[in-house]
Amino acid sequence: MTALTGAPPSPTPATPPTPAAPGKKPPRARGRLTPYWLLLPGILWLLVFFLMPMVYQASTSVQTGSLEEGYEVTWHFATYWDALSEYWPQFSRSVLYAGSATALCLLLGYPLAYLIAFRAGRWRGLILILVIAPFFTSFLIRTLAWKTILADGGPVVGALNTLHVLDVTSWLGITAGERVLATPLAVVCGLTYNFLPFMILPLYTSLERIDGRLHEAAGDLYASPFTTFRKVTLPLSMPGVVSGTLLTFIPASGDYVNADLLGSTDTRMIGNVIQTQFLRILDYPTAAALSFLLMAAILVMVSLYIRRSGTEDLV
Amino acid sequence: MDTTTDRSGDVRLTGISRTYGSFTAVHPLDLTVPQGSFFALLGASGCGKTTTLRMIAGLEEPTAGTVRLGDRDVTALPPHKRPVNTVFQSYALFPHLDIFENVAFGLRRRGIKSVKKQVEEMLELVQLGEQARKKPHQLSGGQQQRVAVARALINHPQVLLLDEPLGALDLKLRRQMQLELKRIQTEVGITFIHVTHDQEEAMTMADTVAVMNAGRVEQLGPPADLYENPRTTFVANFLGTSNLIEAEADATSGDDVLLKAGACTLALPRARCSAPTAAGGRVLVGIRPEKISLTHADESAGIPAGRNRVTGRIAATSYIGVSTQYVVDSPVCPAFQVYAQNIDRDPRLVPGAEVVAHWNPAHTFGLDAAQDIGAGVAEAGVPQAAEEALA
Numbered sequence: 277m278t279a280l281t282g283a284p285p286s287p288t289p290a291t292p293p294t295p296a297a298p299g300k301k302p303p304r305a306r307g308r309l310t311p312y313w314l315l316l317p318g319i320l321w322l323l324v325f326f327l328m329p330m331v332y333q334a335s336t337s338v339q340t341g342s343l344e345e346g347y348e349v350t351w352h353f354a355t356y357w358d359a360l361s362e363y364w365p366q367f368s369r370s371v372l373y374a375g376s377a378t379a380l381c382l383l384l385g386y387p388l389a390y391l392i393a394f395r396a397g398r399w400r401g402l403i404l405i406l407v408i409a410p411f412f413t414s415f416l417i418r419t420l421a422w423k424t425i426l427a428d429g430g431p432v433v434g435a436l437n438t439l440h441v442l443d444v445t446s447w448l449g450i451t452a453g454e455r456v457l458a459t460p461l462a463v464v465c466g467l468t469y470n471f472l473p474f475m476i477l478p479l480y481t482s483l484e485r486i487d488g489r490l491h492e493a494a495g496d497l498y499a500s501p502f503t504t505f506r507k508v509t510l511p512l513s514m515p516g517v518v519s520g521t522l523l524t525f526i527p528a529s530g531d532y533v534n535a536d537l538l539g540s541t542d543t544r545m546i547g548n549v550i551q552t553q554f555l556r557i558l559d560y561p562t563a564a565a566l567s568f569l570l571m572a573a574i575l576v577m578v579s580l581y582i583r584r585s586g587t588e589d590l591v
Numbered sequence: 592m593d594t595t596t597d598r599s600g601d602v603r604l605t606g607i608s609r610t611y612g613s614f615t616a617v618h619p620l621d622l623t624v625p626q627g628s629f630f631a632l633l634g635a636s637g638c639g640k641t642t643t644l645r646m647i648a649g650l651e652e653p654t655a656g657t658v659r660l661g662d663r664d665v666t667a668l669p670p671h672k673r674p675v676n677t678v679f680q681s682y683a684l685f686p687h688l689d690i691f692e693n694v695a696f697g698l699r700r701r702g703i704k705s706v707k708k709q710v711e712e713m714l715e716l717v718q719l720g721e722q723a724r725k726k727p728h729q730l731s732g733g734q735q736q737r738v739a740v741a742r743a744l745i746n747h748p749q750v751l752l753l754d755e756p757l758g759a760l761d762l763k764l765r766r767q768m769q770l771e772l773k774r775i776q777t778e779v780g781i782t783f784i785h786v787t788h789d790q791e792e793a794m795t796m797a798d799t800v801a802v803m804n805a806g807r808v809e810q811l812g813p814p815a816d817l818y819e820n821p822r823t824t825f826v827a828n829f830l831g832t833s834n835l836i837e838a839e840a841d842a843t844s845g846d847d848v849l850l851k852a853g854a855c856t857l858a859l860p861r862a863r864c865s866a867p868t869a870a871g872g873r874v875l876v877g878i879r880p881e882k883i884s885l886t887h888a889d890e891s892a893g894i895p896a897g898r899n900r901v902t903g904r905i906a907a908t909s910y911i912g913v914s915t916q917y918v919v920d921s922p923v924c925p926a927f928q929v930y931a932q933n934i935d936r937d938p939r940l941v942p943g944a945e946v947v948a949h950w951n952p953a954h955t956f957g958l959d960a961a962q963d964i965g966a967g968v969a970e971a972g973v974p975q976a977a978e979e980a981l982a
Contacts, residue, residue: 492650493683495670497697497742507696511687 337564347560359565363549367573370546373460374529377467381475381524382517384468389479389516390509394488407476415470419537422466426456426538458540466534474523482516483509518585526574546570599661600626600749600782602647607656609642616642618806619656624750624784624799629776631785631797635829635967639806640786641680644752647784649673660749671700676743677752681759682735684727690714690738691723697746713745716775733764740772744779753785757792769795790830794818802826804967822865824875824958829967833877836901836924837960840872847952850874852923857899857955864957873960880928882954885917887937888945898949903927905944919948 337355341347360367392403410418425432433456436442445451450461486509494504532547539545546566553563602624609617617639624630632640645651647658649670657666665673676697684693694713695706703709714720717737727735736756743751756772757765773796776783787793793800794814801811802825810817810826821827824835838850838857847858848868857876866874878899886894894900903921910933917940919927929948940946 487681487683489679489681489683490685492670493677493679493685494696496648496650496675496677497746498671498700499696500671503700507700508685508687 333564333567336560337568339561343558352561355561355565356569359562360569363546363566366544366546366549367569369543370529370570371573371577373464373467373535373543373545374525374531376464377471377528378475378521378525380464380468381472382521385472385475385479385520386517389476389483392476392480393483393486404480407473410473416533416537419466419470419533422462422469422538423457426462426465428455428457432456457538458543460539460543462538463535463543463545466538467528467531470531470534471524471528474527475520478519478523479513479516482513482519486512514585518582521581522578526578529574530570601659601661602750602782602784603657603659604643604647605657605659607643607646607653607658609639609646609651610654615806617646617653620808622801622808622811624782626749626782627780628799629773629783629785629797631787631793631800632803633787633790633793633800633829634803635788638803640788640803641754643803644677644754644784644786647750648675648677648752650677674749675752676746676748676750677754678736678739678743678756680755682727682739684735684738684742686727689724689726690719690730693727693738694742694745696742701746709745713741716744716778717741717771732760733768736760736768737771740775744775744781747779748781750782750784753783755787756785757787757789765789765792772796794830802829804829818879819954820863820956821877822958823966824962824964825967827877827956827958827967828965832880832928834880834883834924834927835958835964836876836878837964838874838876838923840868840870840874842870843868848874848957850876850957852876852901855899855901855923857901858897858952859955859957860953863955866957866959868957875958875960875962875964877956877958878950878954880916880930881914883929883931883948883950885919885929885931885937885940886947886949887939888947889939891947894947894949897952899952899955900947900949901927902945902947905940905942905946907942908940917946919946921948 335349336347338349338351338353339347340350340352340355388403388407392400392407396403424430427433433442433454436445436456437454442451442454442456445461446453450464451459456462490508490512491504494508495501499507529545530547532545532551535543535545535548536551550563550566550570553559553566602622604620604622606619606621607617608615608619620643622643632643634640642651646653649665649668649672653666657664659665660674665675685696688696691710691714695710698706698709711720711723714723717740719734719737719741722730722734722738727738730738736759739756740753753772757768760768769792772783772785776796785793785797794817797814799811800814800817802809802817804825809823810821812820817826818830821830821833824833827833827835836852836857838852840848841851841856842849843861844858846861848861848864850857850859859874859876861868864874866872868874888902891900891902901919901921901923903919903924905917906920906926907918909916912933914930914932915936917929917931919929921927927948
């Protein structure tokens with residue numbers, strides 16, 4: 277905090293020191309401090325609401341004890357190992373469900389974002405509003421609505437049954453008999469639905485920035501419309517693909533609402549486990565350890581993904 | 592332009608037009624660009640030159656008419672199937688590919704595997720061999736422009752289309768690139784169709800210039816011919832500067848027509864007049880400012896006989912190095928322009944001085960007076976006139 281009141285240390289000796297006017301504060305000093313003052317509220321917010329809870333959770337995760345006798349920091353790292361070995365099915369299920377939902381979001385979202393960016397013309401604004409419109413109702417209500425949509429014997433399930441789609445999905449093990457609700461398919465559908473706008477908006481932003489003349493240039497240089505898409509549009513929209521998949525995958529893998537409302541005990545995701553440990557079983561160390569494991573897993577996957585997709589190289 | 596006997600590579604536009612709703616961008620147009628020529632479409636913005644170019648490229652569909660390359664009708668072909676390449680106005684280089692891959696793009700799309708040698712040769716031609724692995728945004732405007740040319744030329748198109756390729760460059764670089772493009776065209780011998788609004792650029796580079804105005808070709812010909820013998824007021828005013836004097840045909844004398852403008856009688860070779868010259872016919876008499884000599888009124892007796900004369904008073908002068916521009920206020924022409932080389936400057940030629948402007952009648956041209964006398968003046972703009980005087 278002292279740096280905020282005094283002058284910040286000059287990073288290089290090349291910066292000439294401000295000539296001190298005798299008896300008067302140099303007028304530029306105030307200007308130089310302004311950025312730090314502007315940073316202050318954000319930094320304080322992060323300290324209080326991000327860093328402190330993190331430290332608190334980290335210490336909780338290495339505590340032992342019981343609710344009655346109180347918990348104590350004993351550096352009991354075995355909690356991590358126990359949590360991982362007991363709940364790895366939920367971990368892998370989370371990755372699988374979130375990954376499937378992300379892939380579905382990309383498949384559904386890319387064509388729509390492409391349409392909005394290049395073909396919608398004067399309908400562009402309206403379609404964008406429709407994409408965002410679901411946010412006007414609560415996340416919970418929207419998920420509950422899916423319970424009605426996928427209800428047993430309802431029109432959607434009936435239609436899927438008539439078309440024998442359910443036979444295929446049951447054989448794949450993602451639905452059960454004539455039920456869609458309380459199956460993996462229902463959970464993935466809910467996740468896809470809830471996170472679709474987070475895929476569409478970044479995709480739209482990066483597609484919209486592509487200069488239309490690049491499409492013309494590619495066509496002029498013997499690229500068919502499909503090749504133009506593959507060689508020009510898709511590579512240039514990669515920043516959107518990467519941020520869209522991250523914005524979808526990260527929250528989806530920690531989500532518990534969809535699995536809770538649309539799934540069953542067989543579709544529990546890691547978010548459900550953490551919620552139960554914290555709020556019902558009251559085993560705080562395990563819950564905290566699981567949270568950190570989830571965070572670490574996501575960080576590893578995301579950094580591998582970003583390195584692989586090489587987006588930092590894009591303009 | 593009959594230097595090439597092979598006609599198989601000509602670009603032929605027949606009755607081609609383009610309308611957008613009620614707006615006609617290009618009126619039905621017939622145009623033949625001979626193979627191997629450097630052809631310029633010159634006009635102000637919105638005159639339909641870029642639309643014409645885009646119809647040849649296939650980026651714009653003609654409302655009517657056909658585009659033929661040699662004997663082949665390509666009107667219905669999409670751009671990627673036409674043996675034509677374009678250098679875009681803003682270059683449209685692929686930002687995610689390096690220079691090498693930008694240049695190799697067309698070759699790769701046609702399934703050519705070993706592109707290395709060709710790409711390197713092409714980069715050598717445009718003097719960018721060192722920059723092959725840089726991204727477009729790391730290059731200067733002039734270098735990007737050369738990449739755009741290389742990217743199009745490497746495909747050995749039948750026709751190279753250039754859409755205002757030098758518009759984004761500063762004056763000095765533009766001059767340099769004009770010569771560069773001309774050199775490349777001579778070297779590769781491909782037909783170049785160049786769209787520009789810069790009359791100087793068109794005249795420096797092209798063998799044939801088509802001046803377009805409001806969706807129509809006003810006049811077509813070699814640059815010197817267009818400049819010396821404009822047939823419309825638009826061409827006269829858009830290409831350089833012209834003094835146009837309203838006059839009335841009076842009599843004939845040999846091959847000359849004598850015209851009356853106020854108190855002056857002006858001679859005009861009949862062959863250089865595109866308007867009917869029957870007695871009493873209205874004609875616009877044109878003369879380029881640099882063909883005119885200026886003499887102080889006190890010495891008007893010394894002017895040789897047989898020259899056209901216009902008297903007036905100097906309204907303004909501006910000294911611009913190689914020449915001095917005079918604006919003479921004359922009863923027959925309110926802002927009569929004279930450009931005089933700075934060889935023997937008469938110190939009396941200052942604003943307010945009474946002068947006689949005189950010129951050889953052979954340089955005079957005649958235009959139909961039914962046209963708008965000011966057509967093309969605003970489009971050509973003052974800066975270009977100044978640029979031309981500097982050149």
